[in-house]
Amino acid sequence: MEQAAVVSFWFAMALYLVATVLYSYHFVAKRPVFSWYATFATGAGFLAHTASIGLHWGATGETPITGSFNSLSLTAWTLVLIYFVVEHLVKLKLYGAVLVPLAFLAMATGQVLLGSESFELGEAAISQLDSWRVGMHVALIMIANASFAVGAAASGVYLLQGAQLKKHKTSALMKRLPSLTQTQMLARRAIMLAYPLYTAGMLLGIVRAIEFDLNWWFDPRVMMSGVVWAIYGSYLLLHYRRGASGKLLARLALVGLVAVIVLAIIARTVPTGFHIFGL
Amino acid sequence: MHLTLVGLSHKTAPVEIREKLTFPAHRQEEALSLLLSTPDVAEAVVLSTCNRTEIYAVTVAGSDGPGAIVDFLADYHDLDRHELVRYLYFSEGEAVVRHLFRVVASLDSMVIGEAQILGQVKEAYEYAFANDSAGRIFNKLFRQSFEVGKRVRSETDIGESAVSISYAAVELAKKVFDNLEGRTVLILGAGKMSELTAKHLVSNGVKTVLVANRTYERAEELACRFCGLAIRYDELFERMREADIVISSTAATHYVVTKDKVAAAMRSRKGQPLFLIDIAVPRDIDPDINDLDDVFLYDIDDLSGVVESNLEERMREARRAEEIIAEEMVAFERWIESMEVVPTVAAIRAKAEQVRSAELEKALKRLGGLSEKELKTIDALTTSIVNKMLHGPTARLKMVAGEKDGYTYVETARFLYGLDANPEGRATHAGLIKSLFGRAERAADKSTQNEMGDTIGC
Numbered sequence: 001m002e003q004a005a006v007v008s009f010w011f012a013m014a015l016y017l018v019a020t021v022l023y024s025y026h027f028v029a030k031r032p033v034f035s036w037y038a039t040f041a042t043g044a045g046f047l048a049h050t051a052s053i054g055l056h057w058g059a060t061g062e063t064p065i066t067g068s069f070n071s072l073s074l075t076a077w078t079l080v081l082i083y084f085v086v087e088h089l090v091k092l093k094l095y096g097a098v099l100v101p102l103a104f105l106a107m108a109t110g111q112v113l114l115g116s117e118s119f120e121l122g123e124a125a126i127s128q129l130d131s132w133r134v135g136m137h138v139a140l141i142m143i144a145n146a147s148f149a150v151g152a153a154a155s156g157v158y159l160l161q162g163a164q165l166k167k168h169k170t171s172a173l174m175k176r177l178p179s180l181t182q183t184q185m186l187a188r189r190a191i192m193l194a195y196p197l198y199t200a201g202m203l204l205g206i207v208r209a210i211e212f213d214l215n216w217w218f219d220p221r222v223m224m225s226g227v228v229w230a231i232y233g234s235y236l237l238l239h240y241r242r243g244a245s246g247k248l249l250a251r252l253a254l255v256g257l258v259a260v261i262v263l264a265i266i267a268r269t270v271p272t273g274f275h276i277f278g279l
Numbered sequence: 280m281h282l283t284l285v286g287l288s289h290k291t292a293p294v295e296i297r298e299k300l301t302f303p304a305h306r307q308e309e310a311l312s313l314l315l316s317t318p319d320v321a322e323a324v325v326l327s328t329c330n331r332t333e334i335y336a337v338t339v340a341g342s343d344g345p346g347a348i349v350d351f352l353a354d355y356h357d358l359d360r361h362e363l364v365r366y367l368y369f370s371e372g373e374a375v376v377r378h379l380f381r382v383v384a385s386l387d388s389m390v391i392g393e394a395q396i397l398g399q400v401k402e403a404y405e406y407a408f409a410n411d412s413a414g415r416i417f418n419k420l421f422r423q424s425f426e427v428g429k430r431v432r433s434e435t436d437i438g439e440s441a442v443s444i445s446y447a448a449v450e451l452a453k454k455v456f457d458n459l460e461g462r463t464v465l466i467l468g469a470g471k472m473s474e475l476t477a478k479h480l481v482s483n484g485v486k487t488v489l490v491a492n493r494t495y496e497r498a499e500e501l502a503c504r505f506c507g508l509a510i511r512y513d514e515l516f517e518r519m520r521e522a523d524i525v526i527s528s529t530a531a532t533h534y535v536v537t538k539d540k541v542a543a544a545m546r547s548r549k550g551q552p553l554f555l556i557d558i559a560v561p562r563d564i565d566p567d568i569n570d571l572d573d574v575f576l577y578d579i580d581d582l583s584g585v586v587e588s589n590l591e592e593r594m595r596e597a598r599r600a601e602e603i604i605a606e607e608m609v610a611f612e613r614w615i616e617s618m619e620v621v622p623t624v625a626a627i628r629a630k631a632e633q634v635r636s637a638e639l640e641k642a643l644k645r646l647g648g649l650s651e652k653e654l655k656t657i658d659a660l661t662t663s664i665v666n667k668m669l670h671g672p673t674a675r676l677k678m679v680a681g682e683k684d685g686y687t688y689v690e691t692a693r694f695l696y697g698l699d700a701n702p703e704g705r706a707t708h709a710g711l712i713k714s715l716f717g718r719a720e721r722a723a724d725k726s727t728q729n730e731m732g733d734t735i736g737c
Contacts, residue, residue: 031434165454166569168581170588175436179457180552243549245572 005055008048009073009107015045016080016104023096027176035093042100046080053077068265072110075142075264076103082146090186092178098153109265133208140201141225145260147194148232152257154187155250162247184246187253188239195232202229224263231256282375282416283344285352285367286326286333289389292366300356302327304406310355311412319347322414324407324421326382328399330389335379337416345369376420376611380604383428385437392437392593397428415686419614427607434603437596440589445476447585448556448577449483452524455554455575460484465522467515467536468529469497472558474504476526481505489522491515493529519544525555527563536564542571556582620680620689624673626698631665
């Protein structure tokens with residue numbers, strides 16, 4: 001079963017890669033048939049990915065939230081799921097060329113970290129994980145991270161389109177990219193959805209951490225998640241209270257995603273704190 | 280059967296001639312019935328727009344199809360035949376298919392990429408279909424041409440870029456706001472160009488029009504045309520906060536809209552973008568405004584540059600459209616081949632031979648122990664039966680295939696024998712393709728076309 005999980009995982013990665021190429025080609029060449037193939041490849045990859053997560057769980061007994069490999073794989077899975085929602089809502093395949101490769105990179109990073117990571121969960125750690133709060137904490141944070149990624153992708157597109165419009169020259173890129181207000185709205189809605197989920201996820205984690213460790217805040221990932229929370233909090237505050245410019249908000253959304261990536265990958269490798277189970 | 284086209288367009292005839300050769304909707308039925316009453320014409324479609332009049336026809340092999348159509352045009356419009364021929368172009372065979380596909384793809388239009396032509400060709404075909412003047416070949420050809428039109432519009436950007444200043448402004452506004460529904464436009468100055476631009480914006484969904492002019496009465500006059508609101512000139516920057524798009528075309532000799540004023544207005548817009556169009560010369564809006572976040576300023580030169588680059592892009596996209604046309608021509612050619620009599624007869628014979636061999640093999644297994652001579656006799660007997668059974672139908676099929684509507688017999692035979700594929704490949708097929716596409720006679724036709732002042736390729 002474990003072998004089947006590995007095969008499904010690689011198969012999903014290959015399909016995501018194919019989808020990335022197809023989405024990109026569709027964006028450049030505007031061939032509707034390729035966008036259909038791209039969605040098909042993403043869908044097939046998603047099914048293979050789902051099978052891989054399920055089979056791996058069944059074979060090893062490791063929950064999908066333990067270890068870098070599992071949690072990054074689950075993050076990628078959530079990202080693809082959220083992408084399908086976005087594609088359905090905004091009817092744009094462009095974001096497939098950004099979000100699907102991001103999912104691919106998350107999986108590839110998980111695969112790289114798998115080789116360098118070795119940890120055994122002790123009984124204390126297992127008892128810490130044994131709570132509905134931990135499951136909810138991880139699920140909420142992952143959905144929030146995927147939504148932050150959507151917000152950042154839309155913000156990146158916003159900056160690109162804004163720069164094209166400022167240059168006063170029409171280009172194929174400008175014509176292919178969606179309008180500023182559309183990208184702005186997608187970014188804001190994605191971050192607006194993600195922020196309360198992230199806050200709830202953090203609070204659940206904090207409550208659980210306090211039960212076991214009074215120095216719960218002395219953990220690189222907890223600290224980093226505070227930074228992420230502050231960045232996106234500023235984003236919403238600047239937008240709703242200050243009416244900040246679209247450009248500033250878009251840059252902030254990108255900075256936020258960088259912080260999320262640092263938290264998800266780099267802070268994971270720091271050998272201190274209580275997040276020893278790779279969450 | 281020949282595919283024939285006789286027509287004239289903005290490229291070959293001035294408007295004084297084009298207007299004499301139109302076929303308005305209410306006269307199409309009469310025109311089509313007159314055309315079909317000619318023994319040389321089997322199918323016909325009349326395309327009549329302000330820029331072209333074209334008659335597409337399937338003409339009977341061996342007849343003077345183009346001549347018959349010219350006679351029809353001259354008689355119908357009461358024009359001198361020799362005078363008329365000077366403005367006409369003629370195409371036959373494959374060139375007709377290519378021409379139609381190019382017309383539908385709007386590659387032959389006055390403004391490349393314009394969208395109306397597809398609808399106009401559809402309308403022309405629908406008239407022909409309703410009047411029974413479009414048969415099997417034109418049903419296929421025109422429906423495929425619509426596919427070409429759709430593909431060209433969806434797979435290329437040929438029709439996506441604006442080629443006029445006012446449309447370029449609308450197009451850019453849509454890149455900022457996506458949808459202009461419910462947006463507010465502020466017109467500064469009451470020039471003709473700003474009025475035209477505002478008109479396009481309103482037709483694209485802009486809801487509120489505010490007009491500011493030094494002379495309030497003129498502002499009121501213009502606002503009235505758009506059911507908008509005239510505002511006092513000194514309220515300009517206060518009202519700019521409500522506007523999404525500003526069009527300026529005053530006669531001022533200095534900047535009327537300055538950076539600090541716009542920056543102040545932007546502060547209360549809560550990050551909402553502002554799109555400014557400065558059509559005035561000398562300019563009304565300080566170009567430094569473009570440096571402000573969320574502010575996008577285009578002056579007349581910027582818009583002209585956009586139009587120019589859009590025109591260039593349409594030309595580039597036209598090359599991609601030609602590739603699509605080439606692909607679709609191959610598809611049409613394949614269909615024509617499937618209507619071919621020679622491969623159809625060959626396929627019928629191949630199928631019969633397959634059945635004969637299989638049945639013979641079964642029978643021989645049951646009989647067993649037959650001598651060489653007996654085997655040969657049985658083989659010859661079955662072959663002879665099959666040949667005699669097929670001789671009559673295939674001979675008659677070959678005979679009628681060249682006649683008017685002969686392809687319907689071929690099609691029926693293919694249906695009855697269940698032939699879904701062409702067994703011999705494309706190379707050996709000649710008859711119908713030669714006939715419809717006129718390949719064998721192209722060399723002979725060339726001299727005639729030159730004589731007639733042919734302008735194929737437009």
